[in-house]
Amino acid sequence: MEILSLPPNAPILMEATRAIGYSLETALADIIDNSITADATKIDILFFPMGSPYVAITDNGHGMDQEELINAMRYGSKNPLDTRTTNDLGRFGLGMKTASMSQCRKLSVVSLKDEIVTGAQWDLDFIATTNDWSLKLLDNDELQALPHFSELLNGGNGTMVIWQELDRLKVGELNFNENMGKYMDRVRDHLSLVFHRYLSGEVGVKKIQISINKVYLESIDPFLSGKSTQVMDEENVVINGQKIVVRPYTLPHISMLSQAEIKMLGGDEGLRKLQGFYIYRNKRLLVWGTWFRLMRQGELSKLARVRVDIPNSLDYLWTLDIKKSVAIPPEIVRKNLAPIVEKLAGSSKRTWTYRGKKETEDSKIHIWDRFRTREGGIVYEINRGYPLIEAMNKSEKDVVEQLLIQIELGLPLNQLYVDLTSDERVLNEKVLTKTDLLPMLNQMFSGCSSDQERREMAERLSITEPFDQNPEWLYEFL
Numbered sequence: 171m172e173i174l175s176l177p178p179n180a181p182i183l184m185e186a187t188r189a190i191g192y193s194l195e196t197a198l199a200d201i202i203d204n205s206i207t208a209d210a211t212k213i214d215i216l217f218f219p220m221g222s223p224y225v226a227i228t229d230n231g232h233g234m235d236q237e238e239l240i241n242a243m244r245y246g247s248k249n250p251l252d253t254r255t256t257n258d259l260g261r262f263g264l265g266m267k268t269a270s271m272s273q274c275r276k277l278s279v280v281s282l283k284d285e286i287v288t289g290a291q292w293d294l295d296f297i298a299t300t301n302d303w304s305l306k307l308l309d310n311d312e313l314q315a316l317p318h319f320s321e322l323l324n325g326g327n328g329t330m331v332i333w334q335e336l337d338r339l340k341v342g343e344l345n346f347n348e349n350m351g352k353y354m355d356r357v358r359d360h361l362s363l364v365f366h367r368y369l370s371g372e373v374g375v376k377k378i379q380i381s382i383n384k385v386y387l388e389s390i391d392p393f394l395s396g397k398s399t400q401v402m403d404e405e406n407v408v409i410n411g412q413k414i415v416v417r418p419y420t421l422p423h424i425s426m427l428s429q430a431e432i433k434m435l436g437g438d439e440g441l442r443k444l445q446g447f448y449i450y451r452n453k454r455l456l457v458w459g460t461w462f463r464l465m466r467q468g469e470l471s472k473l474a475r476v477r478v479d480i481p482n483s484l485d486y487l488w489t490l491d492i493k494k495s496v497a498i499p500p501e502i503v504r505k506n507l508a509p510i511v512e513k514l515a516g517s518s519k520r521t522w523t524y525r526g527k528k529e530t531e532d533s534k535i536h537i538w539d540r541f542r543t544r545e546g547g548i549v550y551e552i553n554r555g556y557p558l559i560e561a562m563n564k565s566e567k568d569v570v571e572q573l574l575i576q577i578e579l580g581l582p583l584n585q586l587y588v589d590l591t592s593d594e595r596v597l598n599e600k601v602l603t604k605t606d607l608l609p610m611l612n613q614m615f616s617g618c619s620s621d622q623e624r625r626e627m628a629e630r631l632s633i634t635e636p637f638d639q640n641p642e643w644l645y646e647f648l
Contacts, residue, residue, distance in 0.1 A: 180303045183245075184271060184294060187264075192272035194339065194353050195360035198227065200269035201331050202365065203454065205229035206378065208329065215357070215382045216318060219350035225273070225333040226318050233283030233327035236307075242266065243279060243290050243305055266331065267292065274333035280313060281329040282322055289313045354382055359437065362390040367453045375453050390434055392448055392458065393419045393475055397431070402514060407506045412483050414503060418514040421473040442472040447507075449488075449497050450479045457497045462504065464511045474514045476507075535634040551578055557627075557634055561614045602636050604643055611637070615647040624648055 192200070198215060205213045208231025216226045234242060245267055270277040271292065280289040289308035297304050306312075313319055322330045339353065340346050361380055362369065369389040371377030380387045393399060399419050407414040421427075421435065436444055439459070445467055448458040461467065480488060480497075488497040499507065537556050541549045552574045553559075559570065614631070618624040628644040631637040637644065 179301070181294070181298045181301060184292070184297060187245075187268045188272050188338070190268055190272060192269050194273060195357045197269040197273050198225075198357055199361060199364050200265040201227045202361065202380065204266055205231050205329070206365075206368065206454075208232050209376070210328070211376060211378050213378060213380045214384070215380070217350060217354060217383065218317070219347045222334065223336050223339075223346070223350065224317055225336070226330060227332075228318065228322060228328060228330040230325055230328045233329055234281040234288070235283050235286065236288040238283075239279060239281050239288050239290050240305070240307075243292065245303075270331065270333055273336060273338050275335040275337055276333070278308065278316055278332040278334070279329065280308070280316060280319065280322060280332070282325075283327050287313065287323065289316070358382055358387060359390070362387045363392065363458075364455045366390050366392070366455070367450070372453065392435065392444070392455075393477065394421060394427075394431060394435060395419075397422060397426075402510075405506070405510060407503055409484060409487065409500070409502060412481050414481075414484070415477075415479040416507065416510060417477045417479075418510055419475045419477065420514065421475065423473070442467060442469060445472050445474050447476045447478055449499075450477065451485070451497070452482055453479065461511065462499055462507070464504065464508055471514075476510065476514060478507075534638060535630070537635060550581060557614060557631060558610060561617060604640070607637065607640075607643065611643070611647060621648070 202213055205227070208229065210229035210231035213227065213229045216228070218224055245264060266279075267277070271294070275294045276291065277293075278289060278291040280287065289312070291306040291308055291312075293306060296306065308316075316330075316332055318330065318332075322328060339350070365378070365380065365387075366389040368375055368378045369380065369387060370391070399421055402418040402420075405416045407416060421441075424432065424441070427435070432441070435441060444459045446459050446461045449456045465471065478499075487500040487503075535553070535556065537553055539551050539553045541551065554571075554574075559574075611631075615624060615627060618627050624647060628648055631644055632641040
């Protein structure tokens with residue numbers, strides 16, 4: 171048997187891996203993973219869109235010597251099956267290279283460790299001329315020419331990743347300078363969510379600071395943990411001696427949220443799209459806004475979210491991809507998640523429909539009645555037995571009946587549905603005071619000819635909206 175060694179063609183493979191599917195925000199998140207693994211507590215992203223645009227990511231991690239840097243620049247520098255430390259956010263040993271080269275043609279990495287600085291560079295155009303895995307080791311003059319190099323030297327240990335020749339970001343852009351700012355706004359939202367547990371300094375996590383052009387990111391908590399969310403019991407799933415922690419949440423009803431909170435929780439996609447599982451690996455968010463086909467995304471479950479923490483030792487079971495943006499739970503996990511999903515969906519539905527039940531429950535007299543037709547549809551009608559309507563004399567009722575019919579026919583149900591499903595707060599700003607209600611109460615009690623009738627009227631009004639909110643006002647008429 172003859173054995174041939176077939177190393178991949180460097181220019182072809184490096185160009186091919188650029189199409190793995192990174193976006194700018196997922197690529198930057200991959201670089202930040204390396205900084206966190208290097209115990210960095212401060213990470214700065216600097217971008218300059220003018221002239222010769224670049225993106226630079228610097229950290230204050232432990233840095234690398236030349237041997238460590240060369241290995242870090244190697245494609246496939248780590249075996250994904252190797253056991254990793256608990257804070258290691260990498261897996262394949264490809265992330266920094268594939269993420270960076272997906273955005274640029276020239277990747278430079280400079281590191282300072284123990285007062286010794288070293289730098290290396292992948293240049294796709296240079297590699298095309300050598301037709302080999304030609305890694306440049308940068309001399310002092312080349313290092314000095316890199317943007318922000320002096321800033322790296324001013325600190326202690328640390329590493330700087332620089333992207334130059336940003337060809338992928340320029341594709342199809344008429345005004346790259348203006349659009350680069352829009353790109354970074356998207357990056358800011360993405361990183362604030364993906365690393366929110368590190369940004370907030372959650373217990374058990376070393377707090378980090380991330381800035382973009384010197385503006386620090388704020389944590390985006392997708393569970394709004396500090397505002398009366400309903401937290402179900404935490405559950406543990408043990409696989410091969412490793413623990414997966416599942417913590418379900420139900421967000422507050424939308425009427426309890428400010429516009430800023432609705433925007434934070436729903437982003438551009440809205441609450442409905444972002445319901446479901448939030449999968450964390452070593453407390454770094456990987457995947458969110460999916461039920462993994464255990465349940466459909468519905469309007470009544472839009473407040474349900476489940477935090478799932480997995481250790482990096484179970485990567486192989488979750489079929490984690492290179493970009494760390496796809497994770498599929500194994501069968502044993504799906505079986506344990508199914509009953510949790512069922513309970514949580516019920517909790518979310520109760521929170522979302524609570525106001526609807528309160529408005530239609532039989533123990534109260536409401537201005538609106540809700541009926542289900544034989545065809546399975548829902549009809550809303552004004553309650554003709556509402557005390558104010560009953561108090562009218564015959565001549566008034568004939569006119570008012572026609573008015574009520576027109577109000578019922580003109581109810582904007584389609585627009586109401588759009589408003590209720592678009593994460594808008596539908597509010598009734600009018601709050602009736604005692605001064606508002608007294609004329610109505612005087613009119614209704616004036617028709618009572620005896621104390622018995624007045625007591626019966628007060629008893630009925632005590633369960634009638636809006637008088638049931640302040641039943642003590644009724645006693646003044648007895």
